[in-house]
Every structure is written in C-alpha cells, then in structure tokens.
Amino acid sequence: MDKFWQTLILTFFVALGVNLGGCFLGALGAVLARRPPLHTMLELAGELKIWALVAALGGTFGVIKVFEAGVFDKQFFDLIKQLLLICGAFLGTHLGYLIIISLAANR
Amino acid sequence: MMRQIWVSLLLGALAGGIIISLYHAARIEKLYWENEKLKVELFETTDRLLKLESRWLSHEEWEIMAVNLEWSGDITAFTELELTKKVHEITGSLVGQRIDQLNPRLLIPLLHQRKLTVDNKDYLITVNWVVIAEEILFNLTASPAS
Structure with a gap:
C-alpha cells in the first residue's frame, strides 16, 4: 500500500479514536465527578471535533508549511494530498461525533 | 514484565x-x-x-384576634351578658382585620352613644377608652337610656 494511503487511514482512525476515546473517558470522568455522563459525552463530542482533527494531523504548522510550498512552489500534488489528509481526519472525527450522538440520543 | x-x-x-x-x-x-x-x-x-x-x-x-370588653355602670350580670353578646355582634367584623389598616376614628363611633335594647329596656353605651392591640379592649359604661 502506498505510504500516502497508509497515512490517510492512520489519520482517519486517530481522529476517530481521539473523539471516541475522549468522549468515553470523559463520560467515565463525569460519572466520578457526579455529572450527567450522556450530557457530558454530547458536549465533549462537539468540543473534541476540532481537537481530534488537529491531533490527527500532528499539529498545524506542518500543514501550513505544505500549503505554503504547494501554493508558492507550485507543488499542487502535495497540496491535494494534504487536503485529502485533512478530509480523512475530518471524516474520522465526524464519524466519532455521529457515533456518540447516536449512542447518547438512543438512551 | x-x-x-x-x-x-x-x-x-x-x-x-x-x-x-x-x-x-x-x-x-x-x-x-x-x-x-x-x-x-x-x-x-x-x-x-x-x-x-x-x-x-x-x-x-398584626391581626386582631379578639375583642374584649370591660363593663362599668349600674347593670346586672344578665344585662352585662346580653350587652356583651350584642356588642360582639357589632364588633365581630373587627376580628381578622389588620391593626395597621384599622381607623381608630371609626372604631370608637362603632359603640359610642349607641343605644342597645335588652329585655325591652334601652341602654346607652359610652366608650371610655379603647386599647388597640391584637386583642382590642373596650372599656364601656352602660347606663339606662331615658
């Protein structure tokens, strides 16, 4: 498998894991802190979306650098790759968000 | 490990x-x-x-709980009792009213110089003094009306 696709899959699952893990452990923390677990999970699912995206991409500066190189050095292929990685991370974090929403909403 | x-x-x-x-x-x-x-x-x-x-x-x-009466004058115990009953009928509406909303100027004319009839005899009631409190106290004199 191409290294790019490996990175894309990894990014997707890292973003998904950050959101899901954050929400599940947050719910556990909420139970220990005597707060409503489902409500906390729903709040965290929304709040963690952007952080999961950033964490999956490994910080923002690398991405900005690639964008800079893509635009000014006309490396459009790298630019598209980076955009795909961002999309993959976004899909992962959004899937996590949808899972949490459906899990909490069903109860 | x-x-x-x-x-x-x-x-x-x-x-x-x-x-x-x-x-x-x-x-x-x-x-x-x-x-x-x-x-x-x-x-x-x-x-x-x-x-x-x-x-x-x-x-x-602040609410009036009772109306008490003190009698003086040349009247029998039976007349006093009947007069008390009649006065209580008149002053009954005072019970439950707020003291701060009570007008003392209207309180005295309620009984002062009032003619009450007991056993076909008329008695003139004179209010000597009034204590306005949770239990209102009227000091009254009853004298046969001529």
Whole structure:
C-alpha cells in the first residue's frame, strides 16, 4: 500500500479514536465527578471535533508549511494530498461525533 | 514484565470503567436530572415555607384576634351578658382585620352613644377608652337610656 494511503487511514482512525476515546473517558470522568455522563459525552463530542482533527494531523504548522510550498512552489500534488489528509481526519472525527450522538440520543 | 502487568491492569480498569459507565449512563443521567429537579423543588419549597412562616408571624402580630370588653355602670350580670353578646355582634367584623389598616376614628363611633335594647329596656353605651392591640379592649359604661 502506498505510504500516502497508509497515512490517510492512520489519520482517519486517530481522529476517530481521539473523539471516541475522549468522549468515553470523559463520560467515565463525569460519572466520578457526579455529572450527567450522556450530557457530558454530547458536549465533549462537539468540543473534541476540532481537537481530534488537529491531533490527527500532528499539529498545524506542518500543514501550513505544505500549503505554503504547494501554493508558492507550485507543488499542487502535495497540496491535494494534504487536503485529502485533512478530509480523512475530518471524516474520522465526524464519524466519532455521529457515533456518540447516536449512542447518547438512543438512551 | 511487572510494568506490563500494571499497565494491563490500568487499561483493564479503564476499559471496565468505560463499559460500566456506558452501561449505566442512561440510569445515572436520569437520576442526575431527577436530583437536579428535586434540588429546584426543594429550593422553591423552602422559599415558599419561609414566606408562609413570615406571613404567619405577621398574622400573629398584626391581626386582631379578639375583642374584649370591660363593663362599668349600674347593670346586672344578665344585662352585662346580653350587652356583651350584642356588642360582639357589632364588633365581630373587627376580628381578622389588620391593626395597621384599622381607623381608630371609626372604631370608637362603632359603640359610642349607641343605644342597645335588652329585655325591652334601652341602654346607652359610652366608650371610655379603647386599647388597640391584637386583642382590642373596650372599656364601656352602660347606663339606662331615658
């Protein structure tokens, strides 16, 4: 498998894991802190979306650098790759968000 | 090896905690919101109780509870009793009224120079003095009206 696709899959699952893990452990923390677990999970699912995206991409500066190189050095292929990685991370974090929403909403 | 055991134990505890918390999440959530609702109800009830208590205390302090009479004059015990009954009929509406809303200028003419009939005999009532309090005290003189 191409290294790019490996990175894309990894990014997707890292973003998904950050959101899901954050929400599940947050719910556990909420139970220990005597707060409503489902409500906390729903709040965290929304709040963690952007952080999961950033964490999956490994910080923002690398991405900005690639964008800079893509635009000014006309490396459009790298630019598209980076955009795909961002999309993959976004899909992962959004899937996590949808899972949490459906899990909490069903109860 | 020891570290792996501890890490596994920690991960297991976390996984177990997550599973248990997710399994009971709905129930915990329901109990939490019921608890919050009860807290609000408790607050409202306490507030209402305080208001009721203060109203009750003010009721004791500011409302007329009874009308007492002191008689003087040349009358028999039976006449005094009948006159008392008639005066209580007149002053009965005073009970329950607030003292601060009572007009003393209207209170005295209620009985002063009033003619009351007992056994076909007329008696003139004179108000000597009045004490306005939770128990109003009228000092009255009854004399046969000519």
